[in-house]
Amino acid sequence: MLNVCVLGTGYVGLVTGACLADLGHAVTCIDIDPAKIEGLARGEMPIYEPGLDEVVARNGEARRLSFGVDPSGALGEPDLILIVAVGTPSGEDGSADLRALFSAVDQAAGLRAASQAGGHLTIVIKSTVPVGTCRAVEAMVARRLKPGSFSIVSNPEFLREGCAIEDFTRPDRIVVGSASEAGLAAMRALYAPLTSQGFPLVEVGALETSEMIKYAANVFLATRIGLVNEFAQICERVGADVDELSRAVGADRRIGPAFLKAGPGFGGSCFPKDLRALTSFAADLGCPSEIAGAVIAANERQKHAMAAKIEEAVGARLCGRRIALLGLAFKAGTDDVREAPALSILSDLIAAGASVTAYDPAAGEHFARLVPGVRIADRIDRALADADAVVIATEWPEFLTIDWMAARLLMRRPVIVDLRNHLEAKRLIALGFTYRGVGRHASPLPVSLPAYAPQPMGVQDISEPPSRAPARRGPVAGGPIRVFDQDEARREGAVPAE
Numbered sequence: 001m002l003n004v005c006v007l008g009t010g011y012v013g014l015v016t017g018a019c020l021a022d023l024g025h026a027v028t029c030i031d032i033d034p035a036k037i038e039g040l041a042r043g044e045m046p047i048y049e050p051g052l053d054e055v056v057a058r059n060g061e062a063r064r065l066s067f068g069v070d071p072s073g074a075l076g077e078p079d080l081i082l083i084v085a086v087g088t089p090s091g092e093d094g095s096a097d098l099r100a101l102f103s104a105v106d107q108a109a110g111l112r113a114a115s116q117a118g119g120h121l122t123i124v125i126k127s128t129v130p131v132g133t134c135r136a137v138e139a140m141v142a143r144r145l146k147p148g149s150f151s152i153v154s155n156p157e158f159l160r161e162g163c164a165i166e167d168f169t170r171p172d173r174i175v176v177g178s179a180s181e182a183g184l185a186a187m188r189a190l191y192a193p194l195t196s197q198g199f200p201l202v203e204v205g206a207l208e209t210s211e212m213i214k215y216a217a218n219v220f221l222a223t224r225i226g227l228v229n230e231f232a233q234i235c236e237r238v239g240a241d242v243d244e245l246s247r248a249v250g251a252d253r254r255i256g257p258a259f260l261k262a263g264p265g266f267g268g269s270c271f272p273k274d275l276r277a278l279t280s281f282a283a284d285l286g287c288p289s290e291i292a293g294a295v296i297a298a299n300e301r302q303k304h305a306m307a308a309k310i311e312e313a314v315g316a317r318l319c320g321r322r323i324a325l326l327g328l329a330f331k332a333g334t335d336d337v338r339e340a341p342a343l344s345i346l347s348d349l350i351a352a353g354a355s356v357t358a359y360d361p362a363a364g365e366h367f368a369r370l371v372p373g374v375r376i377a378d379r380i381d382r383a384l385a386d387a388d389a390v391v392i393a394t395e396w397p398e399f400l401t402i403d404w405m406a407a408r409l410l411m412r413r414p415v416i417v418d419l420r421n422h423l424e425a426k427r428l429i430a431l432g433f434t435y436r437g438v439g440r441h442a443s444p445l446p447v448s449l450p451a452y453a454p455q456p457m458g459v460q461d462i463s464e465p466p467s468r469a470p471a472r473r474g475p476v477a478g479g480p481i482r483v484f485d486q487d488e489a490r491r492e493g494a495v496p497a498e
């Protein structure tokens with residue numbers, strides 16, 4: 001059993017603290033938000049995370065997990081692992097705002113110095129931080145603590161909200177980076193209950209490698225989504241189906257099936273922020289990350305393309321239309337609305353003059369805090385009443401059980417815009433709904449063939465290009481390739497006049 005103190009009891013800190021206690025360690029979780037700590041002391045979870053309440057309760061009862069606002073007691077423990085899991089949000093220029101992190105570390109180092117505790121302090125940076133931050137932390141702590149009495153480790157977190165307990169307890173890998181053997185030894189001991197079950201601990205010798213691994217993983221995953229959303233746009237134009245495409249492309253073992261689901265664009269507290277942070281520090285280093293920049297721009301386009309899709313489905317301008325927006329969290333399984341696509345969609349709908357009633361099984365309260373004045377229904381049927389269209393923005397399982405026959409009677413128009421390809425399109429169309437998904441068309445586009453200019457039989461002059469039809473720009477009705485009949489082809493110059 002090791003003594004562990006976690007600074008920052010948010011999505012990552014609370015899950016980490018509770019799961020480490022479950023592995024047998026003695027954990028104190030600290031947060032500067034007294035309301036959060038008081039709630040936890042009463043057994044109230046500050047976040048929606050399936051299974052978390054049980055882990056917290058179990059370890060609270062076993063006296064392995066406690067909460068507080070003051071880290072001084074924990075910092076007096078001779079041998080201590082101090083895990084820093086405070087937020088590192090985007091600053092105004094897109095770079096990571098590290099003020100909370102440096103302030104937490106500086107305060108902890110000061111308290112440690114004042115405690116005059118012997119033993120070794122391992123400071124573990126779990127927050128996602130730009131490359132070079134851990135080294136800056138090391139320099140900051142070195143001003144307060146004696147050399148050899150502490151070490152710095154980078155230990156980025158890869159958990160996903162909604163399945164955080166599973167991700168923590170059955171990780172694909174645990175990454176730890178440090179130049180300090182004492183620091184790495186502490187990490188081996190901390191994670192021994194997981195590594196002994198075969199979960200891999202990837203040790204890297206430089207703080208910078210570990211910091212960079214976290215950004216590389218997130219940029220990689222976000223890029224897959226960015227790509228598949230671009231493919232979805234193309235699929236819509238040509239009548240292809242992006243879900244079938246993802247299944248087939250993902251069956252290639254070199255590509256793999258995960259993170260190929262098209263949707264309204266990625267959101268959450270990590271991908272958008274981490275892509276911005278990477279592009280910011282990479283540019284500062286003189287090695288611009290053009291791919292990450294392009295993924296950010298493509299994702300913005302994707303989010304803002306959704307209002308036009310809704311308008312097309314409604315078949316009329318959105319001004320004065322009533323829209324039911326189902327799903328406000330950035331994905332299912334969480335109450336987190338940070339950078340949720342629903343936020344951009346709502347603001348585009350409002351800007352177009354629509355009136356919106358929103359619903360989410362978990363995130364309604366958080367959403368209302370971010371968007372004061374938004375109308376949030378407490379039940380799906382209340383959101384659907386008199387709607388001209390229903391928009392599915394998050395793939396909550398609850399939406400699969402909606403009685404669409406009954407819903408049709410409540411709605412003003414039977415229109416469903418399913419931005420997660422979550423529902424069964426065929427059944428809804430059979431029920432009389434106009435259905436739009438992402439990257440798939442309810443009805444195929446008109447057949448398109450290449451422009452065809454019949455050549456006279458006999459010897460052909462191949463020095464000329466086969467068609468002299470003027471080059472076309474932009475989308476063309478009926479698909480990207482136009483079919484001419486003979487008269488039209490002549491007018492277009494594709495076939496010489498007789």
Ligand SMILES: NC(=O)c1ccc[n+]([C@@H]2O[C@H](COP(=O)([O-])OP(=O)(O)OC[C@H]3O[C@@H](n4cnc5c(N)ncnc54)[C@H](O)[C@@H]3O)[C@@H](O)[C@H]2O)c1
Pocket residue numbers: 007008009010011012013030031032033036085086087088100101103104126127128129157158159160161269270
């Ligand atoms: N949310 C995720 O799924 C996830 C996954 C992997 C990594 N991360 C990274 O982990 C970090 C934390 O993310 P989060 O989503 O848990 O953030 P969060 O906002 O949910 O939690 C951060 C907590 O830190 C507290 N805090 C701020 N300053 C403090 C201080 N000086 N002392 C003690 N507590 C303090 C805040 O009150 C808040 O409760 C970020 O760097 C994030 O990028 C997040």
Ligand SMILES: O=c1ccn([C@@H]2O[C@H](COP(=O)(O)OP(=O)(O)O[C@H]3O[C@H](CO)[C@@H](O)[C@H](O)[C@H]3O)[C@@H](O)[C@H]2O)c(=O)[nH]1
Pocket residue numbers: 128157158159160161162218221225258259260261262263264265266267268269270271274330331
């Ligand atoms: O095929 C997919 C997969 C995801 N998404 C979207 O991508 C966003 C992020 O989803 P997900 O990765 O599941 O959620 P997070 O909880 O933000 O987790 C990511 O960000 C965390 C914080 O860095 C990392 O720890 C995780 O490994 C990483 O998956 C959400 O808007 C999803 O709807 C898609 O659109 N299509």
